[in-house]
Amino acid sequence: MAGPMIEAHALTKRFGSFVAVDGIDFAIEPGEAFGFLGPNGAGKTSTMRMIGCVSPRSGGELSVLGLDPAHDGPQIRARLGVVPQEDNLDTELTVWDNLMIYGRYFDLPRREIRERAAELLEFVQLSDRRDSRVDPLSGGMKRRLTIARSLINRPEVLLLDEPTTGLDPQARHLLWDRLYQLKRSGVTLVLTTHYMDEAEQLCDRLVIMDNARIVAEGSPRQLIADNVTREVVEVRLGIDADTAAEVAALKQYGDRIEALADRVLVYTDDGDATAGAVTSDGIGAVSVLVRRASLEDVFLILTGRSLED
Numbered sequence: 001m002a003g004p005m006i007e008a009h010a011l012t013k014r015f016g017s018f019v020a021v022d023g024i025d026f027a028i029e030p031g032e033a034f035g036f037l038g039p040n041g042a043g044k045t046s047t048m049r050m051i052g053c054v055s056p057r058s059g060g061e062l063s064v065l066g067l068d069p070a071h072d073g074p075q076i077r078a079r080l081g082v083v084p085q086e087d088n089l090d091t092e093l094t095v096w097d098n099l100m101i102y103g104r105y106f107d108l109p110r111r112e113i114r115e116r117a118a119e120l121l122e123f124v125q126l127s128d129r130r131d132s133r134v135d136p137l138s139g140g141m142k143r144r145l146t147i148a149r150s151l152i153n154r155p156e157v158l159l160l161d162e163p164t165t166g167l168d169p170q171a172r173h174l175l176w177d178r179l180y181q182l183k184r185s186g187v188t189l190v191l192t193t194h195y196m197d198e199a200e201q202l203c204d205r206l207v208i209m210d211n212a213r214i215v216a217e218g219s220p221r222q223l224i225a226d227n228v229t230r231e232v233v234e235v236r237l238g239i240d241a242d243t244a245a246e247v248a249a250l251k252q253y254g255d256r257i258e259a260l261a262d263r264v265l266v267y268t269d270d271g272d273a274t275a276g277a278v279t280s281d282g283i284g285a286v287s288v289l290v291r292r293a294s295l296e297d298v299f300l301i302l303t304g305r306s307l308e309d
Contacts, residue, residue, distance in 0.1 A: 012059035035206035044192035081155030140171025231271030
């Protein structure tokens with residue numbers, strides 16, 4: 001379609017006196033992977049529910065696939081795929097039956113559902129579990145089945161709310177690979193996450209949310225380049241260290257210092273040189289680690305707290 005797949009202006013969601021989403025603007029283009037990054041409670045899920053036409057907006061404007069969710073909810077939902085934060089599979093049924101029954105909700109012919117279900121099970125590597133009940137499957141398998149189910153109607157837009165929460169690293173990387181393949185096939189991906197590495201891996205563009213508002217927008221690389229130095233030196237101090245004095249001493253080594261509960265972050269463009277200076281100058285560090293700057297650093301600098309807070 002011409003123009004953005006999803007577009008919002010001053011989008012707002014209230015629950016009584018509580019403002020969950022506070023007048024945000026964004027536009028999602030066809031075929032891109034767009035992310036909402038932020039801590040729990042930032043407003044990500046509320047935004048996704050409005051996009052998915054299951055929660056009415058309290059104010060502002062929202063267009064999904066060129067339609068208004070307030071008036072065209074059924075037409076929009078027929079063209080969306082939704083992966084909720086919690087798997088809501090029918091655990092007493094088989095993998096195959098979960099797909100067959102879900103396909104009927106879209107009034108698809110049985111033959112088409114069977115063909116599509118077989119394709120999707122192969123796509124998410126669950127063909128060998130076709131006749132297994134869902135209940136004993138691993139968390140990663142259930143998540144892959146939920147994604148397969150969301151694709152049964154060949155959606156133009158796939159909404160994923162915290163798609164890999166609770167999964168082990170291997171399962172997360174398998175899901176990332178499948179989502180990347182979907183993006184390459186032309187499906188527009190919209191996801192929420194509080195995992196910085198997930199946002200960096202999957203998103204072409206993203207917004208960072210905090211306290212119901214958008215505090216930054218751009219590609220992962222652009223956000224890091226615009227807001228933080230190239231590298232970060234993490235300094236962990238000993239239990240008996242004079243933290244205030246050590247933090248004050250560390251200020252000479254970087255462009256910016258952030259003191260967290262368990263470590264001090266020194267932002268610098270030359271991590272190795274900074275780490276060497278910290279080590280040789282007698283700072284009471286238990287360990288000194290050099291790493292590249294990340295989206296979590298961007299969030300910390302913009303909001304004063306980490307994504308896990």
